[in-house]
Amino acid sequence: MISVHLILFLTFGTVAAAGAINLLAQTHPINSALSLIAVMAALAGEYLLLGAEFVAAVQVIVYAGAIMVLFVFVIMLLNAGVEEHTKGSRVAVLFGIPGMLIGSVLLAWVMLRHSGTEAVPAGALPGAPKMIGPLLFHEFLLPFEITSILILVAIMGAVVLASKPPTAPAPPREGN
Amino acid sequence: MVPLSYYLVLGGILFACGVTGFLIKRNIITIFMSIELMLNGVNLSFVAFAAHWHAVGGELRGLVPLSGQVFVFFVMVVAAAEAAVGLAIIIAVYRTRETLNVDQVNLLKL
Numbered sequence: 249m250i251s252v253h254l255i256l257f258l259t260f261g262t263v264a265a266a267g268a269i270n271l272l273a274q275t276h277p278i279n280s281a282l283s284l285i286a287v288m289a290a291l292a293g294e295y296l297l298l299g300a301e302f303v304a305a306v307q308v309i310v311y312a313g314a315i316m317v318l319f320v321f322v323i324m325l326l327n328a329g330v331e332e333h334t335k336g337s338r339v340a341v342l343f344g345i346p347g348m349l350i351g352s353v354l355l356a357w358v359m360l361r362h363s364g365t366e367a368v369p370a371g372a373l374p375g376a377p378k379m380i381g382p383l384l385f386h387e388f389l390l391p392f393e394i395t396s397i398l399i400l401v402a403i404m405g406a407v408v409l410a411s412k413p414p415t416a417p418a419p420p421r422e423g424n
Numbered sequence: 425m426v427p428l429s430y431y432l433v434l435g436g437i438l439f440a441c442g443v444t445g446f447l448i449k450r451n452i453i454t455i456f457m458s459i460e461l462m463l464n465g466v467n468l469s470f471v472a473f474a475a476h477w478h479a480v481g482g483e484l485r486g487l488v489p490l491s492g493q494v495f496v497f498f499v500m501v502v503a504a505a506e507a508a509v510g511l512a513i514i515i516a517v518y519r520t521r522e523t524l525n526v527d528q529v530n531l532l533k534l
Contacts, residue, residue: 265438272441272444277451284457291467294431294468298471300474303493311500315460315503319456322515326518328451328453331450331525348440348444359432368427369475383491384497399501402505402509406512409509409515410511410516
C-alpha cells in the first residue's frame, strides 16, 4: 500500500535527485546554482516530512537564502561564462564510470539490506525550536561557542582575501 | 511509512552527484557548489538518523536522538564559513589569473 508519506518522499526525492543531476549537466554556473537551489528546497520538504521543521526553515533561510545568494552574487561579479570542456583521461572513463556504478549499487544494496526495515514515521521528530534550543545552548554549548569563533575567523579571512591588494608602485615604463 | 534506507539512499545519491561534479567540473564556482551538494546529502542522513533513533531508540530517548538535528546546524555553519572564504579565494584567483577554469590555475602562487 502506498501511503501519502511515501508519495511525498518520492516527489521531493525525485526533485532533489533531478536537480543534482541537472547541476552536473549544465555548463553555465548560473544554471547550476539555480538547480542547487531546487535541490535545497526539495531537501527542506524532506526535513518537514521527518518532522524537523526548524531544520527545514533554517535550510531555506540560510542555505537557499544566504549561501546561494552569495554564490549567485559571485557568479555575476566575476561574469562567469560557459565552462570550456577539457578532455578527461581515458583511464578515468574506462575504469571510473564502471567503478562508480558498481560502488553505488553495492552501497545502495547494503543500505537497503542491512540498515533495518523499520519505517521512519512521518513527522516523528520533535523538531520545534523549543526542543532544539536547550540542546544547542546546554549540551552543545562549547561547540556552539567554537563555531562563533570559526565564523569570526571566516569573516576576517574573507575580508582579507577579497580586499584589493596594496597597489605596488607601477614599473617604470620604457620609451616615452 | 518510509524506511530509513530510502533516506540514506537519497543522501547517497546527492553525495555521489557532488563527488562527480567535484571531479568532472572545470569551473571553480561549480566545484564549490558540488561541495555544498555533498554537505546537503550528509545533512539529510543526519536528520534521517535522528528521526530513526527517536522512533526506535528505546533507552536512547532524550538527548541522543535530537542531537542529529543540532549537528545539521554545525554543518551549516561550517558550510557558510567555507562558502565565504572559498568565494573570497575565487575572487582573489580571478583577479590575478583572469580565469575561472581550474585547469589554468596550476600554480599555488597568487
